[in-house]
Amino acid sequence: MTSYVFTFGGGVGSSDPRSRDKTIVGGKGANLAEMAGIGLPVPPGFTITTEECVRYLAEGGDFSAEVQAEVAKALGHIESAVGKKFGDAADPLLVSVRSGARVSMPGMMDTVLNLGLNDATVEGLAASSGDERFAWDSYRRFIQMYSDVVLGLNHHAFEDALEIAKEDQGYYADVEMQAADWQALVAEYKAIVAAELGRPFPQDVHEQLWGAIRAVFDSWDSDRAKVYRRLNDIPGDWGTAVNVQAMVFGNMGDTSATGVAFTRDPATGEKAYYGEWLVNAQGEDVVAGIRTPQYLTKAARTRAGAKPLSMEEAMPEAYGELAAVFELLEKHYRDMQDIEFTVERGKLWMLQTRSGKRTAKAALKMAVDMVGEGLIDEKTAIRRIDPMALDQLLHPTLDPDAPREVLARGLPASPGAASGAIVLDADTAQAHAERGEAVILVRVETSPEDIHGMHAAKGILTARGGMTSHAAVVARGMGRPCVSGASAVSIDLASRTLKIGQCELKEGDVITLDGANGDVMLGHVRTIEPELVGDFGTLMVWADQHRRMKVRANAETPADCRTARQFGAEGVGLCRTEHMFFDDKRIAAVRQMILAEDEGGRRAALAKLLPEQRADFHAIFEVMAGLPVTVRLLDPPLHEFLPHSDAEFEELSDVIGIGTATLKRRAEELHEFNPMLGHRGCRLGITFPEIYEMQARALFEAACDVAAASGAAPVPEVMIPLVATRRELEILKALVDRTAAAVFGEKGRTLDYHVGTMIELPRAALLAGEIAEVGEFFSFGTNDLTQTTLGLSRDDSAKFLNAYVEQGIFPRDPFVSIDIDGVGQLVSLAAERGRATRPDIKLGICGEHGGDPASIAFCEKVGLDYVSASPFRVPIARLAAAQAALG
Ligand code: ADP
Ligand code: MG
Ligand code: MG
Numbered sequence: 001m002t003s004y005v006f007t008f009g010g011g012v013g014s015s016d017p018r019s020r021d022k023t024i025v026g027g028k029g030a031n032l033a034e035m036a037g038i039g040l041p042v043p044p045g046f047t048i049t050t051e052e053c054v055r056y057l058a059e060g061g062d063f064s065a066e067v068q069a070e071v072a073k074a075l076g077h078i079e080s081a082v083g084k085k086f087g088d089a090a091d092p093l094l095v096s097v098r099s100g101a102r103v104s105m106p107g108m109m110d111t112v113l114n115l116g117l118n119d120a121t122v123e124g125l126a127a128s129s130g131d132e133r134f135a136w137d138s139y140r141r142f143i144q145m146y147s148d149v150v151l152g153l154n155h156h157a158f159e160d161a162l163e164i165a166k167e168d169q170g171y172y173a174d175v176e177m178q179a180a181d182w183q184a185l186v187a188e189y190k191a192i193v194a195a196e197l198g199r200p201f202p203q204d205v206h207e208q209l210w211g212a213i214r215a216v217f218d219s220w221d222s223d224r225a226k227v228y229r230r231l232n233d234i235p236g237d238w239g240t241a242v243n244v245q246a247m248v249f250g251n252m253g254d255t256s257a258t259g260v261a262f263t264r265d266p267a268t269g270e271k272a273y274y275g276e277w278l279v280n281a282q283g284e285d286v287v288a289g290i291r292t293p294q295y296l297t298k299a300a301r302t303r304a305g306a307k308p309l310s311m312e313e314a315m316p317e318a319y320g321e322l323a324a325v326f327e328l329l330e331k332h333y334r335d336m337q338d339i340e341f342t343v344e345r346g347k348l349w350m351l352q353t354r355s356g357k358r359t360a361k362a363a364l365k366m367a368v369d370m371v372g373e374g375l376i377d378e379k380t381a382i383r384r385i386d387p388m389a390l391d392q393l394l395h396p397t398l399d400p401d402a403p404r405e406v407l408a409r410g411l412p413a414s415p416g417a418a419s420g421a422i423v424l425d426a427d428t429a430q431a432h433a434e435r436g437e438a439v440i441l442v443r444v445e446t447s448p449e450d451i452h453g454m455h456a457a458k459g460i461l462t463a464r465g466g467m468t469s470h471a472a473v474v475a476r477g478m479g480r481p482c483v484s485g486a487s488a489v490s491i492d493l494a495s496r497t498l499k500i501g502q503c504e505l506k507e508g509d510v511i512t513l514d515g516a517n518g519d520v521m522l523g524h525v526r527t528i529e530p531e532l533v534g535d536f537g538t539l540m541v542w543a544d545q546h547r548r549m550k551v552r553a554n555a556e557t558p559a560d561c562r563t564a565r566q567f568g569a570e571g572v573g574l575c576r577t578e579h580m581f582f583d584d585k586r587i588a589a590v591r592q593m594i595l596a597e598d599e600g601g602r603r604a605a606l607a608k609l610l611p612e613q614r615a616d617f618h619a620i621f622e623v624m625a626g627l628p629v630t631v632r633l634l635d636p637p638l639h640e641f642l643p644h645s646d647a648e649f650e651e652l653s654d655v656i657g658i659g660t661a662t663l664k665r666r667a668e669e670l671h672e673f674n675p676m677l678g679h680r681g682c683r684l685g686i687t688f689p690e691i692y693e694m695q696a697r698a699l700f701e702a703a704c705d706v707a708a709a710s711g712a713a714p715v716p717e718v719m720i721p722l723v724a725t726r727r728e729l730e731i732l733k734a735l736v737d738r739t740a741a742a743v744f745g746e747k748g749r750t751l752d753y754h755v756g757t758m759i760e761l762p763r764a765a766l767l768a769g770e771i772a773e774v775g776e777f778f779s780f781g782t783n784d785l786t787q788t789t790l791g792l793s794r795d796d797s798a799k800f801l802n803a804y805v806e807q808g809i810f811p812r813d814p815f816v817s818i819d820i821d822g823v824g825q826l827v828s829l830a831a832e833r834g835r836a837t838r839p840d841i842k843l844g845i846c847g848e849h850g851g852d853p854a855s856i857a858f859c860e861k862v863g864l865d866y867v868s869a870s871p872f873r874v875p876i877a878r879l880a881a882a883q884a885a886l887g
Helices: 022-037 050-059 065-082 121-129 132-149 156-169 179-197 205-219 223-231 298-304 316-333 360-372 378-384 387-393 426-434 448-456 470-478 535-546 558-566 587-595 599-624 646-656 660-670 682-687 689-709 726-747 762-766 768-774 782-790 798-806 823-837 853-862 871-886
Strands: 005-008 045-048 095-101 112-115 240-246 257-262 274-279 337-344 347-355 406-409 411-414 417-423 439-443 459-462 482-484 489-492 497-500 503-506 510-514 519-522 550-554 572-576 628-632 715-720 754-759 777-781 842-846 866-869
Touching: 005 022, 005 065, 022 045, 022 050, 022 095, 022 240, 022 347, 045 065, 050 205, 050 240, 065 240, 095 205, 112 132, 112 205, 121 132, 132 156, 132 179, 132 205, 156 179, 205 240, 223 798, 257 316, 316 337, 316 347, 360 378, 360 387, 360 535, 378 535, 378 871, 387 871, 411 470, 417 426, 417 459, 426 439, 426 448, 439 448, 439 489, 448 470, 459 470, 459 510, 470 482, 482 510, 535 871, 550 558, 550 871, 558 599, 558 871, 572 599, 572 842, 572 866, 587 599, 587 646, 587 660, 599 628, 599 689, 646 660, 682 689, 682 726, 689 715, 689 726, 715 726, 715 777, 726 754, 726 768, 754 762, 754 768, 754 823, 754 842, 762 768, 762 782, 762 823, 768 777, 768 823, 777 782, 777 823, 782 823, 823 842, 823 853, 842 853, 853 871, 866 871
Parallel strands: 417 439, 439 459, 459 482, 550 572, 550 866, 572 628, 628 715, 715 754, 754 777, 777 842, 842 866
Antiparallel strands: 005 045, 045 240, 095 112, 095 240, 257 274, 257 337, 337 347, 406 519, 411 482, 417 510, 489 497, 497 503, 510 519
């Protein structure tokens, strides 16, 4: 027999394990049952299951006779436990109706308190409590809450009426309101409801109850709940439970109180009780901001220099009991708890407990402390930290106490905070940065030719583009804070001015970005530096002991490599050589090479690039000191490097001595309709072998030089991009081997090196068995593999991807988290076929997915040897890899 309803409290707990299963009774319900089960004082109640919610929302309409009967029986359970009857005019039982999904979810229906009051029962409550003021106060609270959250009336009308009532009496605070004042207000409230609703406030207590139950279920499909679910990857088919619970009253005078508490400080992780409370108050008063709550502990009150007594001082007995509950709950749940309680005439009641939300810093401290206290083991500590939350600690962040004037809000594309002078193009950014100025690059959107400016800038702001736009991806890779898609930004390049929201600004004005929440602020806002030591370091050591996969970094500059190593990278998984080509000093030679009419012209230009590229590799091999470095030969379509403006063409013409008309014609010829599928990747190497030859030569010369100068011989891994066939790889591997042999001959030494390929086309994945006959390693380029498998352009999908995620077509953005069913299938198939040919083939992943915990878990399943992520994601990947290994 399925149960729709489970009871808790009142001494008779259910033995059915479903009664404590969060998926069935929701988090709140499960924890209430759990607390009651370990003997804590929990007001009795019952929970209607999430399954019933799912059924109700799917089928609509009425509740079955069984559900109604179970609710009636459960209500009877509360009645007999409390010794009062629901709707009894002499001594009424009142209940709260609370929503509670599997995970705590803002956006769900707010709690309704004091349900069961009407014109008759309010008199009974006054008589039985001996407190008329309390009874009418409770009734007015009930009408207001019920009207707002269940009947959908605007709460302002009620708030205004209360304000006017207080003014009329010359009162300042709610506490001055007398019984008769509340009673008069109740009459007004009822009049407001009747006028707005066209019918009176429901007097039938059962109608009140079922109305509230329906409202909780309906709230699962409210817009705010949907938005929250989308932002937090919560499936739409979980549903919410409803908790109906006997009321206890914190508003019964000065021996009553209500409060919220954490068993440790959720901001710092410090092992000290942390919380707030209010005397003679109910429910949300503490967080609603109507009255200023007081400190829970004497220590906190003294530290803050506050006068109103702490609970520890004002109610020592109830406080002592509460502190004992804190200890018990931490031991029971082995985690920091977020607790809600009420004291009714000196008696303590527990209304909620759950694992408390915390900052990344607090999460690390608590996890490490709890291992020290013997509360949890290292594996649990590793599992408990959300890898993505570490991001908060890896970038400078805004001082939370600093004042901020927010001009606009965009998408939190890359975390961290940055202040600087506005610059409107990449060259200006670089020029100013070279003079040592902090700049923020503000663009409509960015493209590969902005890279140098993005690198030079402290932060990046774009008016267009989503979380996986060029700006967002590159900024995350570089660890630059970025706010993207801030549509309130409009730029006028002609006058070098811009508007952000209502604010008129010009180039050079200072703004601050908060990449963690998308805020764009006026002026400079104070920041605090990241801390990578202490608990953070301890946890990383534990993670390293438990992970199987290696973690490498995607890095192409010595600075990036140093950052990567500092964050624990064990090699470079992707060194993109094209970024080196965009450098200001080299771009002329690159353009000369591209625009050359024949091989001779190209070779002349490449000769200029060779020493530059060799110097790049030299510096990288030095920093990486013998760790493996995977270098990808030139990948993007050549036209990305071309000049755009007339001025640029003229400048180039002067430098290389070819007329602008010829240059423009040649540029025209390079135009492609679909560059992503055009003349790029290994296709460049096949048609212009001298380019790859130059790169291979630069690489091996640098490797030999570094080997000669230091003990740690580099281990280059040469990676050929965008291979579709075995033959392509065969031709290009031969070229690389030939070049290596030539260089080794000249230098008089040989080095270990490997030649492999990226798997980023479906055909390459399918024919991985053949390709592995030639390639010694595979690196899954899942950015392109996602594009080519789904036929979806990363740069153009931002417009419609949201709709796809919202309608459940994709569980998540496939460029952020790997599409396991489709793209993942190709990855595991290629891994299998590659290994069948070459059992010791080295397998890794580069691209954005290498820093995404869910994708990392997938890589562990497939048995990849390493993941490669941007330097700032290396610690995240280390932790995620450990979690994946622990299962
Ligand atoms: P949320 O999920 O937003 O925290 P809750 O359901 O916990 O909402 O309710 C909010 C507040 O209402 C609680 O903190 C508690 O103070 C009060 N409350 C809820 N149920 C009761 C009850 N049965 N008796 C007294 N107060 C209650
Ligand atoms: Mg709560
Ligand atoms: Mg690629």
